[in-house]
Amino acid sequence: MVPGVRYDRIDDAGLHVTVDGASSVLEVDTIVLCTGQEPRRxxxxxxxxxxxxxxxxxxxxxxxxxxxxxxxxxxxxxxxxx
Ligand SMILES: Cc1cc2nc3c(=O)[nH]c(=O)nc-3n(C[C@H](O)[C@H](O)[C@H](O)COP(=O)(O)OP(=O)(O)OC[C@H]3O[C@@H](n4cnc5c(N)ncnc54)[C@H](O)[C@@H]3O)c2cc1C
Known part of the structure; x- marks a missing residue:
């Protein structure tokens, strides 16, 4: 868990994030997006x-x-x- 994180981009290096103004790269192979849901009505x-x-x-x-x-x-x- 990383509080206050901003997700900047995804590329071959991994997931680029910024936390408290400091940018870094998480060197990951797999990224699962959990970006919310929409009701089906x-x-x-x-x-x-x-x-x-x-x-x-x-x-x-x-x-x-x-x-x-x-x-x-x-x-x-x-x-x-x-
Ligand atoms: C990844 C995730 C994590 C969550 N974590 C939490 C948590 O920690 N705490 C919390 O309070 N809430 C959490 N929630 C939210 C919680 O799951 C929902 O608010 C809750 O399940 C909504 O209940 P519901 O009965 O309205 O819908 P659902 O639980 O979605 O139930 C709807 C049911 O209707 C069925 N259905 C759909 N269409 C049809 C159809 N045409 N005919 C027959 N059956 C149908 C579906 O298969 C499903 O079983 C989470 C949700 C997700 C997705």
Missing amino acids: DLYDELVAAGRSVHLIGGADVAAELDAKRAVKQGTEVAAAL
Whole structure:
């Protein structure tokens, strides 16, 4: 874990980063990008367009954060209201 890191570029030398204004190269072979998620709401949109009553919760609602508690809370509230 490297806090406050800025990822500058990837090339044959590795991953170029800047931490607190100091640039360096991490000599790595494999880089896995975990750059966030986008919710897929195709089915939700289709059901709404068809006039159905639907609820949007959890990762389908907001996928931009790591918050399983919010998903569980939303699911619980919807279930209790049915
Ligand atoms: C890499 C990663 C790490 C994470 N770490 C954390 C963490 O440490 N702490 C934290 O609080 N949160 C974390 N999260 C976020 C957390 O996983 C989500 O907020 C939570 O899982 C959302 O719950 P959900 O029920 O809305 O969706 P999901 O858990 O994504 O469940 C949706 C389910 O629906 C299924 N599905 C999709 N489409 C269909 C379909 N058409 N028909 C039937 N089934 C379908 C999927 O297969 C899946 O099983 C992390 C997420 C990721 C990706």
